[in-house]
Structure formats: structure tokens, C-alpha cells
Amino acid sequence: MTAVDVPAVCGDRERVIGWLQEYGVYVGVAALLVFNIAFTPHFLSVENFRTQAVQVTPVLILSLGMALVIATGGIDLSVGSVMALAAAMISLYLGYGPVAAILVALVAGAAAGAVNGALVAFAGVQAIVATLAMMIGGRGLSLVLLPQLDGIRNAGIRELGAGDLLGVPYLVWVSAALIAVVAFVVRRTVFGRRLVAIGGNRRASELSGLPVRRTLLAVYMLCGLFAAVAGVLATARLQASDPNSIGQLIELSAITAVVVGGTPLQGGRMRVAGTVAGAVLMQLLVSTLIKHDLPPSWTQIAQTAVIIAAVYVARERGRR
Amino acid sequence: MTAAAAQDGAGAVGPILRTRGLTKRFPGVLALDGVDFDLSPGEVHALVGENGAGKSTLIKVLTGVHAPDSGEVRYRGAPVRFETPLRAQQAGISTIYQEVNLIPLLSVARNLFLGREPRRLGLIDFGRMHRDAARILHDYGVEVDVTRPLDRLSMGARQMVALARAVVADARVVIMDEPTSSLEPREVETLFSVIGGLRERGITVVYVSHRLDELYRICDRVTVLRDGRVVHTGAMAGLERLRLISLMLGREMAQVERQGATTFGGAHEQRAAEPVLVAEGLDAHRRLHGVSLAIHPGEVLGLGGLLGSGRTETARAIAGALPLRSGRVAVAGVPLRRRSAAAAIRAGISMLPEDRKGEGIVPELSVRENIALAAMPRLARFGLVSERRIDRVVEVFVERLRIKCAGTRQKVAELSGGNQQKVLLARWLALNPKVLLLDEPTRGIDVGAKAEVQRLVDELAAEGLGVMLISSDLEELIEGADRVVVLKDGAVVGELSGGEVSEGALMQAIARAGRAGAGGDAGADREVEP
Numbered sequence: 001m002t003a004v005d006v007p008a009v010c011g012d013r014e015r016v017i018g019w020l021q022e023y024g025v026y027v028g029v030a031a032l033l034v035f036n037i038a039f040t041p042h043f044l045s046v047e048n049f050r051t052q053a054v055q056v057t058p059v060l061i062l063s064l065g066m067a068l069v070i071a072t073g074g075i076d077l078s079v080g081s082v083m084a085l086a087a088a089m090i091s092l093y094l095g096y097g098p099v100a101a102i103l104v105a106l107v108a109g110a111a112a113g114a115v116n117g118a119l120v121a122f123a124g125v126q127a128i129v130a131t132l133a134m135m136i137g138g139r140g141l142s143l144v145l146l147p148q149l150d151g152i153r154n155a156g157i158r159e160l161g162a163g164d165l166l167g168v169p170y171l172v173w174v175s176a177a178l179i180a181v182v183a184f185v186v187r188r189t190v191f192g193r194r195l196v197a198i199g200g201n202r203r204a205s206e207l208s209g210l211p212v213r214r215t216l217l218a219v220y221m222l223c224g225l226f227a228a229v230a231g232v233l234a235t236a237r238l239q240a241s242d243p244n245s246i247g248q249l250i251e252l253s254a255i256t257a258v259v260v261g262g263t264p265l266q267g268g269r270m271r272v273a274g275t276v277a278g279a280v281l282m283q284l285l286v287s288t289l290i291k292h293d294l295p296p297s298w299t300q301i302a303q304t305a306v307i308i309a310a311v312y313v314a315r316e317r318g319r320r
Numbered sequence: 321m322t323a324a325a326a327q328d329g330a331g332a333v334g335p336i337l338r339t340r341g342l343t344k345r346f347p348g349v350l351a352l353d354g355v356d357f358d359l360s361p362g363e364v365h366a367l368v369g370e371n372g373a374g375k376s377t378l379i380k381v382l383t384g385v386h387a388p389d390s391g392e393v394r395y396r397g398a399p400v401r402f403e404t405p406l407r408a409q410q411a412g413i414s415t416i417y418q419e420v421n422l423i424p425l426l427s428v429a430r431n432l433f434l435g436r437e438p439r440r441l442g443l444i445d446f447g448r449m450h451r452d453a454a455r456i457l458h459d460y461g462v463e464v465d466v467t468r469p470l471d472r473l474s475m476g477a478r479q480m481v482a483l484a485r486a487v488v489a490d491a492r493v494v495i496m497d498e499p500t501s502s503l504e505p506r507e508v509e510t511l512f513s514v515i516g517g518l519r520e521r522g523i524t525v526v527y528v529s530h531r532l533d534e535l536y537r538i539c540d541r542v543t544v545l546r547d548g549r550v551v552h553t554g555a556m557a558g559l560e561r562l563r564l565i566s567l568m569l570g571r572e573m574a575q576v577e578r579q580g581a582t583t584f585g586g587a588h589e590q591r592a593a594e595p596v597l598v599a600e601g602l603d604a605h606r607r608l609h610g611v612s613l614a615i616h617p618g619e620v621l622g623l624g625g626l627l628g629s630g631r632t633e634t635a636r637a638i639a640g641a642l643p644l645r646s647g648r649v650a651v652a653g654v655p656l657r658r659r660s661a662a663a664a665i666r667a668g669i670s671m672l673p674e675d676r677k678g679e680g681i682v683p684e685l686s687v688r689e690n691i692a693l694a695a696m697p698r699l700a701r702f703g704l705v706s707e708r709r710i711d712r713v714v715e716v717f718v719e720r721l722r723i724k725c726a727g728t729r730q731k732v733a734e735l736s737g738g739n740q741q742k743v744l745l746a747r748w749l750a751l752n753p754k755v756l757l758l759d760e761p762t763r764g765i766d767v768g769a770k771a772e773v774q775r776l777v778d779e780l781a782a783e784g785l786g787v788m789l790i791s792s793d794l795e796e797l798i799e800g801a802d803r804v805v806v807l808k809d810g811a812v813v814g815e816l817s818g819g820e821v822s823e824g825a826l827m828q829a830i831a832r833a834g835r836a837g838a839g840g841d842a843g844a845d846r847e848v849e850p
Contacts (some may be wrong), residue, residue, distance in 0.1 A: 162350075189703050192687065197685065200684045201682040204682055206641075207641055287719060
């Protein structure tokens, strides 16, 4: 009897793991929503959702760029420092008007990404090393450019950080637009197909005539650009440029969101909706614990548990 | 065979190592099938055979990497069973692999004495260690600063260090796996004199190589493996070169002209005057030495030669995947200006690589994404993917190649080897190439898929495609190809066409080339055995 039962159980277990890999992150988000609706006072209010959406914005935008990089089999540790670089640029170039300042910040982000990409694609440096260098160097450069916190008194920037359109904050509009752009790029463009193929098998992609290096360069540039956008938005919300503390350790939150969202760290696969859900899941988790007055250490432990669960599920899939 | 093995060579002294009925089975393969193998003290024993013959498995069983399923290993007269490679090494059996297994960042002297450093008061006596190391390496023709890290040394010098280390560790049997594949000619000479020294000291050397010239120069006896069985053991001297090749390839000279068992049709008689592909003077450092060939539309050109002769390198060079020192490639009369895979593909060259898993499939992607991978730019407009166009192309090829999948959205990793190979063929055919280079297109796929692939090659040639076929399956090569270019040590040494294309003629061409010593320096090419 048992001999007959075992394979059935194994099959079920495998199916459950596979299903969790695919939809686990949505189940997590749904569970947290249900829990909060039941136990958290004032959770179901427009104001609360607005706050959550605004708070998740930087990590969400970073994780989109990060997911592109991870899908190629790389990683980008420098996104937090690129945010700081963008913040410093805003402060330095605000004299030319908010639009010019934001453009300079975005160009700086793309340039930092280009350096990462060139090191990875052309010099053959490992992604983790190249972007670690940029993580340290980018932060240092921002602090040289802007040694201390600089308050920003500019109507345009303040409007970007606090204003809304049709009752929805600009910050949320921007992240929604970027989600749409990334989803389009991944699903519909040749570039999107290429980056996933490169992550899946780089040698095969090269032999198939794909422009592997150019694609990698573009992917890291996009990631840098997205980090700069996140830096601009965070600066606008804070009404201050603070290169010292902005984006500290945020690269880890972004990587967590991507992994929890079901994009495997070894690359070859890219999930846009899952990445968004991953960022939302981590945001809800933190805010739930804070609202229930649990100390920050609990938050860290809960995050750890989610990461381990996500990696465990991914490992099971890889072993099949 | 075994009777011959027992009476031969061992002389007055008993064998130092002897196996009887050694059998090792892997899932789906019988890697060793009752192997009887003897080594006498102080002999240099050649171990030869083609891919998959069981050489590596035999070495791994002897050195404790694998445990045999049945059979016996006797070492110095007593039955042994090494549980780990370390045990085998401690007992005196050392292996020197192609990729030297030393520690690159430690000093040369540390590597030489690792685990048996001279000590004083419990600490390593560096002064003595360095003096001893320099003295020992001097005998091996290695004059280096022994305090430098090992990775500063050339591959050849590293191999000498590995060899010296084996001797320092009191090895009685030293197994060398393709030792000359990464050596310069001068280093090869040094290696041979070192081997001579080992022989005088009564140390047994097992020498694995595909370079027949080397075997005849330094080996006393030879054992030929084929399909996991010993097909011949005997003295090296007096064994005819042609006979050795036919033993390795498994074709008795008498049965060479018999009826074919492959699904190839007859020759493709239509040959246009203008070749579709011309390659001239392909030269890659130590791998290819001025290879020139031409492929005509509607023709299947076979590349013949033993393992390591430069067949794969020739295909890769034409496809822009191997950096060249010189040489040119032209498709339909138009020379390729840039050397890259992308440029070759644009010109109409498609190459099916040998390593299906490592260089072919993208396992996480679906069947349709894999088929469309290379042709993606042609199936898109303004950088946007057209699902409709992809589906049309994919449908055509899934049907034509009879790819068996649960649907074109199924992950390619879930398919059988034969169907994966068909997906890759579809990827390359979707480019509508003028020239198709096939490197071992039927290796590791089931019989049914093999027949289908062979039939497809025939059809494609009949449609006017220029095809180049590389195959270790001699039957496949002879019956599939209209013409065969024979390679040895990275150079063209012969060509067979029309009625000359036969197994006997091919083997003779390979053997003849060896004696003539044609092509390049002795330490020439290297084809990595998978």
C-alpha cells in the first residue's frame, strides 16, 4: 500500500512546489491583505493605500531594473548608490530649473549603468564585482559632489513628490508607467527576448548571432536609469537631497523583491508581474508588523523568513 | 583477446596492476564490459580508443573515482578497492589530467610537496623545500623560481610539476591523460625524456593519446578499447598503423565495403560548378594550420579524421566562432569581412554545434522560443516581435522535422535528446541558410531520431543546400558524404571523392598522413573530449 502511495504524494508535492513557485507571491500578498482587513484598524482606507503605494515606489522601480539584470544572469549592487548620485545631481543642477536637473540626474544614472555594463559585457568582470565597485565609488562620488543634506525648495520638485493627478500621486503614475514599459519590452520586443535567452544560455546566444555584449550593456544602462528615477522620486518626496543616507541597503530589498517574485537568480527567466507583487509583498509585510507595534528586529526576521521560503521553492524547481 | 593479453609482454616480473572482468554500468550505458587489463613494471602502456570507448571510465575505476560494478583489480599482487582518489594516490597510482589538478595560487614548491612538506620543529622548512624543489624540477627541464605561484607557469611547465609531484609522492603507476595536448613541441620532447627516465626507474606509465606518432615513439605496449571492451592488447612495435586505426574505429578490413545500415540515399550527382562556400588557409593558433576546403550546392562534404584532428575547429572557424590568425571564408563568392558568429549567419552559414546542452538549447525557454532564437530579427519589425510570424515558421518546422512535444510552448529541457536536436536543426534551418555545418548531428540521440536526421540531411542537400558533416560514426560519414576531406593535426591531408569514399580508403588516408608527418608542429591541436 505504502509503495503505491509514495509516488502519488511525491507528485503532489512537486505540483504544489511548482504552483507555489508560480503563484506563491500572489498568495502571500492576498494573505497579508486578508489579515490586515480583518485585524488592522483603518486598513481599508484610501489614505492607507495611498501611503503604501507611495512608500513602495522606490523599491518597486529598482526591482524592475534589477529583474532585467538578474534575468541575464547578472546582478546590480550599485542601485542604491546610483540613487544617491541622482539626488546629488538634482541639488547641484536645480539652478537650471527642475526639468534640467532631473534630466541630468537621469543621464548620470544611465552613465553609471553604462560603466557597469561595459565592465561586465566587454571587460568580462563578474557582475557582482563590477557593481560592487560602482556601489562604493558611486556613493563616494555623490558625497564629494554634495557633502551633506541639502534641503530643496522648488515648487516643481515638491509637486512631483507630493502632488497628484486624478487623485493618484505622481509617484504612483511614474511607477505604473515604468511597469507598463518593462512589461512591453519583455513581452513584445526582440531586445526582451534576447536578454532572457542570454541568461538562459550565453554560449548558445552568441553562436546564434545575438549581440550579447550590446544587449548586456543596454540592460545595465536601463537598470542605472531606473535607479536614477527612483533617486529623483525619493528626493522629491523627502524635499531634500541626502546622498549619505538615501538608498542605503536598498539594493538588497530590490533583489529580495525580484527573487520573491519568482525570477531565478541564475537568470534565463523574467517575471514582471511577479516582481511587482514581490515588492508589494515586502512593503505590506513591513507595514503590517509596524502597525501591530512589533519591534524592527521582528521585521527583519519576517523578511528573512520570506526570502528563505522563496529561495527554497526556487531550489525545488531547479532540482526537478 | 584475453589469451593474447596474458602471454604478451609482462616478462619475468608479474604485473604491477591487473584487472579481471572489470564491469561498470551507467544509466543507459555499459561503460566497461569485462575489461582485462595488465600493466608491467617499468613499461609505457598506450591506452587508446575513440570517444565513449571507456578509457576515461577505466582510469576512473583504477584511481578510485568510480567503484566497479563487478570484476577485480589486483595491485602489486593483492586485490584492492580504492574508495577515493586519495587512497589510490597514497597507494602509488597517480593521474595527471589534461587540466592539471594543482593549486594555481600556491607556490611551485608548495604544490610539489603539498601534504609532505619537509618540516623542522613542526613547521615547514621553507629553505629546504625550495632547494629540493629547484633541484627536482631541474631534472624535468623546468627552470623557474619555485617560490612563485604556480599559475605563472606555462601549461607545459605545470604538467611537469604535476609529474614531478607524482614521482615525489612515490608513484608506482603514473596515468597521463592526453599529456601533450597543451604542450609546445619543445616541451613534448622534454616530456618524452622524462617518461624515459621514469621507465628506467621501474615506474609504469599509462599513456592516453590520440596522436599515433607519439604512441609509436614512446610506448612499449598498447591496449585498444572499444565500446567498453578490450579489443586488442599487444606490443606496439610490429602493430601496423592501419590495423591500429581499424581496431580503434571498429571496422574489420574485410567487411569495409559491405552494405550500409544508415538511411542516407545515394550520392547527390548534381554539383554546380561554383562552390557555395570556400574556406582558404584557416589558421588558428595550435589548432588549425592552413585548412582549405570548398562546399558545392547540393553536396554533403564529410570531414574525416581522428579525435583531435581539427574537425570541430574547422567548422567553428567557418562559423566565426573560433578566432583565427589568418584565413578567409567566402559564401557564394562574397568574402566575409568580419569574423563573428553574427556575420557568418548573415552571410548564410549555419552551424549546429557539437555540445547540444552547453551551446545549443536554452533550457528554460519553450520549443518555439528556441526555434525562433537566431531568426528573431527576421521575424520582427522595428524591434517588435511578431507572434504570428514566429508561429508560422515554428509550425512549418515542427511538422517537417516531426518534433514531438506537448505543444510548442513546452520547455525544451523536457524534450528527449533527439527532439532537442531537431529543435536546434529547426533553429538553423529557419535562417534559410546556404551552408549548413553539422558537428556530430546524431551523437547521443535515439535510433529513430538518428534515422530521421540522416534522411533530413539528404533531403536538404537534394534541395541545393551545401552541407558539411562531421561524425565519429564512420558509417554515417561514409554513407552520408559525397566527398570526404581528411584532417590530421589541424591540416588537410587528403581528399576522397566519388567511388573512393569508403571506410578502407578513409582509414588508409588517416594512416598514410601519419607517416608522412604532414601538417603543422607536433604539439598541434586539441579537441576537448566531452
